[in-house]
Amino acid sequence: MAPFLDEKRIDNEDACAALDTHGTLRSLAMAGAQVRQALTLSQDAGIERVAGGERPRSVLVASLGGTAVICDVLEMLAEPGSPVPVAIRRNLPLPGWVGPLDLVIAVSQSGRAAGPLALAAEAARRGASLLTVGASDSPLADVCARARGVHINVGNDRDGSRTHLWSMLAPVMLAAGQIGIADVDAAVLADVADRLDEHAEACRPSSESFVNPAKVLAVDLAETVPLVLGDGPLNGVAASRAASMLARTARMPATFGELPDAASQIVACFDGPFTTAFSSSSAGASGVAAGDIFADPYLDGPMPPRLGLLMLRDAVPEDPSPEVAEAEALTEAVVESARETGVKVSQVTAEPGHPLVRLAGQIAVTDFAATYLALGLGLDPAVAPHVADLRSGRR
Known part of the structure; x- marks a missing residue:
């Protein structure tokens, strides 16, 4: 029945x-604000430095749980006309072809999710460029700092990744536009914020x-x-x-x-x-x-x-x-x-x-x-x- x-x-x-x-409805209602804050935090972190300001040979993105859809969104937007391949991984092993010419994007709200953290660490060991999104005081941020990558802080008061998707998705989309694999920029994200509102x-x-x-x-x-x-x-x-x-x-x-x-x-x-x-x-x-x-x-x-x-x-x-x-x-x-x-x-x-x-x-x-x-x-x-x-x- x-x-x-x-x-x-x-x-x-x-x-x-x-x-x-946990204020789930309130958090969902703030999705537009999440996008706007993410834009500011991304610019403050120097997102234009992703992959040294150059287009990488390939992009690999890792996210799990409530942020797993980030991988799917990037792949969907990049697929029609991306000049470089975009791959998805949830956990180790990191593909053997990833090296110094490639970009690895790892997303974890807490910065402690085992899969993205392990992939980021292995990518750093191989000399790949890194973009990480997550808590500022986390192992993921430390791995990125040691590799001289770009880390985007997700901001404060984050209760759960499911209700704060846009604080992590927006920086990834902005970076994708920055390196020319997706048609996304700050103006598009501003429209996203308005639609969410x-x-x-x-x-x-x-x-x-x-x-x-x-x-x-x-x-x-x-x-x-x-x-x-x-x-x-x-x-x-x-x-x-x-x-x-x-x-x-x-x-x-x-x-x-x-x-x-x-x-x-x-x-x-x-x-x-x-x-x-x-x-x-x-x-x-x-x-x-x-x-x-x-x-x-x-x-x-x-x-x-x-x-x-x-x-x-x-x-x-x-x-x-x-x-x-x-x-x-x-x-x-x-x-x-x-x-x-x-x-x-x-x-x-x-x-x-x-x-x-x-x-x-x-x-x-x-x-x-x-x-x-x-x-x-x-x-x-x-x-x-x-x-x-x-x-x-x-x-």
């Missing part, structure tokens, strides 16, 4: 504040659930087993982030994919046990198909959870190319197939702008939605007891 989301709680600012002990205003706690896009999405997702699907590379990155936030923040298991590659595996689920397409005879022990309006919960038992599709869509230009039109047709086909089989469909469409600006809006809405979903379910978005047990070694 589907979990119960208390809409009254997410519309009550005091109730949200009492449950949100717009969504923070629309998704604020005082905005009631029937007009707040993040609360509407949270209510929809609470009733489902969510599949998150992006309509292309940009929203593929957003889908990965959304699935991570749903799992880590709202404790809702979610899978994600990107069109066109993931179309078959997503659509195949429409024939599964969480849709009306699944016959009653094989709907499980209760014999009740998901979404069966004639089911009697007293006689037939509780209904199984319903499959949900969260479709993340890009802004479509006024005069789309044949490739864009084909991708849009595939997206519509998947959505229509979902609706025909009783899948609950939710859609978030990006507003026009630079790719990083569009991505920022998609991430903002789904980040807020995952947080409201946690609060509506009675969960503290930042406190997961089993995760704490793992970190303390009790399990």
